Amino acid sequence: MELATFGAGCFWGVEDAFMKIKGVKETTVGFMGGTTENPTYDEVCTDKTGHAEVVQLKYDPKEVKYEKLLEIFWSIHDPTQLNRQGPDTGSQYRSVVFYHNKEQKELAEESRKKESAKYGKPVVTEILPASEFYKAEEHHQKYHKKQGIKTC
Secondary structure, eight states: EEEEEEEESSHHHHHHHHSSSTTTEEEEEEEEEOSSSOOOHHHHHHOOOOOOHHHHHHHEETSSSSSHHHHHHHSSOOOOTTEEEETSSGGGOOEEEEEEEEHEEEEEEEEHHHHHHTTOOOOOEEEEEEEOOEEGGGGGTHHHHHOSSSOO
């Protein structure tokens, strides 16, 4: 199993998209990239902790390649919007790939260049080394499934 971590706006929808992918064995929503230890959802929503809402995946690279996960990541949000996705605004909703190894970093950087060419304008997605992952509160896990809704 390998880890992948993506931020693409509201983590509920991001998790929902990745849960459906064959080879993704586990999804967990949480926070990464900030300065506050053990932040709560409410703290992250103040836009003062520096964290992004993310989904962390455990996936089997024999069943799904990291490149495929990147394709899905790019397809589920607008990577040209700085610190927002749709009606959600703030740095916690930023577009970010947190890489867990050198290969993921290289693949993410290569794919970001392709996305930039596709949009014809800058892609603002950050590509950063993975840092401490803080799991969000339990009621945020598998939120769409629990609530019986399809979108944020």
